[in-house]
Amino acid sequence: MSKKDxxxxxxxxxxxxxxxxxxxxxxxxxxxxxxxxxxxxVGKATIVTVDTTRINHNTYIKFPKR
Known part of the structure; x- marks a missing residue:
C-alpha cells in the first residue's frame, strides 16, 4: 500500500x-x-360566603266587612 492509499x-x-x-x-x-x-x-379549598337578604313587606291588607 502506498502512502496515498x-x-x-x-x-x-x-x-x-x-x-x-x-x-x-x-x-x-x-x-x-x-x-x-x-x-x-391534590389540595383543599374552603369557600366562605356571606349572604345578606333583606325583605321589606309593605302591603295593604283588606279585611272583609261583616
Missing part, C-alpha cells in the same frame, strides 16, 4: 467518525425536544 483510508475513517458523532448529536437533539410529565395535584 493510507491517507485516503484515514480520511474516510475520520469522515465516518464525524458523521457518526453528528448523527448521534442530531438524534439526541431531536429526542430531547419532546418531554412530558404526569402531574397529580
Amino acid at each position: 493510507i491517507c485516503i483510508i484515514i480520511l474516510k475513517v475520520v469522515i465516518y467518525a464525524c458523521t457518526l458523532a453528528l448523527g448521534v448529536l442530531g438524534v439526541s437533539a431531536i429526542t430531547s425536544c419532546s418531554a412530558s410529565r404526569d402531574v397529580d395535584v
Whole structure:
C-alpha cells in the first residue's frame, strides 16, 4: 500500500467518525425536544360566603266587612 492509499483510508475513517458523532448529536437533539410529565395535584379549598337578604313587606291588607 502506498502512502496515498493510507491517507485516503484515514480520511474516510475520520469522515465516518464525524458523521457518526453528528448523527448521534442530531438524534439526541431531536429526542430531547419532546418531554412530558404526569402531574397529580391534590389540595383543599374552603369557600366562605356571606349572604345578606333583606325583605321589606309593605302591603295593604283588606279585611272583609261583616
